Amino acid sequence: MSELRFEGVSVRYGSRRRGTTAVDGVDLTVPDGAIVGLVGESGSGKSTLARAAVGLAPVAAGRILVDGAPVRRPGPVQMVFQDPYSALDPRMTIGASIAEAMPRGRTDRHAEVARLLTQVGLAADRAGMRPAQLSGGQRQRVALARALAARPEVIIADEITSALDVSVQGTVLNLVRDLRQRTGLSMLFISHDLAVVRYVSDFIAVMYLGRIVESGPAEDVLADPQHPYTRELLAAAAAAEVSEPDAVADAEPADPHHPPAGCRFHPRCPVGPLVVPGRDVCRDTEPTPAGHRHAAACHFAATTTLVRSDS
Template sequence: MSELRFERVSVRYGTRRRGLTAVDGVDLTVPDGAIVGLVGESGSGKSTLARAAVGLAPVTGGRILADGSPVRSPGPVQLVFQDPYSALDPRMTIGASIAEAFPRGSKDRGGEVGRLLEQVGLPADRAAMLPAQLSGGQRQRVALARALAARPEVIIADEITSALDVSVQGTVLNLVRDLQRRTRLSMLFISHDLAVVRYVSDFLAVMYLGRIVEQGPADEILTDPQHPYTRELLAAAGAETLSEVDAVADAEPADPHHPPSGCRFHPRCPAGPLVLGDRGVCRDTEPSPEGHRHETACHFAASTTLAHTRRSR
């Protein structure tokens, strides 16, 4: 078990003139033995942050720590990918794929493969099969078993239910919760679907255009969200008790190559300068999370005016 910590982590691709900062100064902690749900729209930088943690994306600023030490190899942190069909080598048996992930010098690999398969809810005899002989949900269970085979301190699950049928998603989510309770592994669970993330998470972090805009205990954020973007995500998930309000003009997210000045959410914010003319600070000044509940990066986090605006529209 271990704590995973991102300290001012940035990931940038391309050149200075034509580059893209996919992750911009992210501070995020996955506590020892807890599940942190990371939620946001496609393109917000969630998967890039996950790939950076296992060395698949360049960390251009900040650092990533596992149990206080810099992550220099993917060993302590294992990533389970979104697509269960491409995550496994189609020419290798299930047993061989899992055994390949064992640390060097491991003994009784056959017995350990069987134990891991049973741990993820599959019969041990599936070890002799090829990936093509399994369903998508079964393949995702194998991918989880393969991640566990490396004996990681932290697992990152990146959109692991989004490619599955709705009927299968629930069983995989139940498996994730059960595994985490039995193993007490730390886990970063990533999804664009807040309804999925809320089901498994102890803590929530909300990401928008490369930055964390709100984070804290899951039950607190779900019952008392402070950032207008979090409120919009809750409304979309059908969990908001206030009247649903769409973002201004149903605007699309800004171009990540040219993010807006000030608050990056202000062109879409239902309580921002396009709605309330006296909030020009949102256009001009980047909000700080300091001093706000849930480390909310909003100048008017959960203000009375925001609540009134949502109820009255």
């Protein structure tokens, strides 16, 4: 597999006056053979970034590279979508769906379909079935096999467990880890669930309102989060594990059509200018990710601890 790199990538929808910049100047690298977990709330731009990588969203600025070369066709990067029920053509057999994704000129399609099904933990005789005959978890395995059939250099998995029952999610996550160990695949694994990302990722990037606000080795980001938004996500995940779900901060995210000046998280930040006096720089100046233990776009990342305003 290979390295996937986003350099200053922006994706914009609509007109210049009334449009929305869904992804704004993102720099992100998926190293060769690694799994990078991309996490953030709904609307943060995660899926838009993924769709840009496979040519399904317009890139307004920046470059998307595989091993240093621009991605000019969908082949090098394959995507596994969130919903396994709609990702497969219900009129086609499983085998036909997988074979359709193979490069042209292959003569051993039947054998290759059998190999790919076995690789994702399904019996080869499932090739003659249709999607309606399979469970959700089995369909997602087929979707992975279809992505692998194209011989990609990088795979993007976009919320591939969110539509599955909790009892099935673990099986699919184990498959992802197993595939990485056996094939050395490079993967951008997108989720809103930090617990899921923690289980499969070597590196973690946190996205908020179209920008990466924190990134680094998974163990560093999870053990010592530098950005208040990451800390809030971890606190919400921990509360959910003990059946005490908690929202991230007290306010709703800002309107993506009109993001705040300065730090985009400052209107919700528990250690920002609405809570701690003297931090007007957060309102006026956009933070840079450099200067901390790992990349974190926060003016006070290295000096503050998470303190809720209601504590």
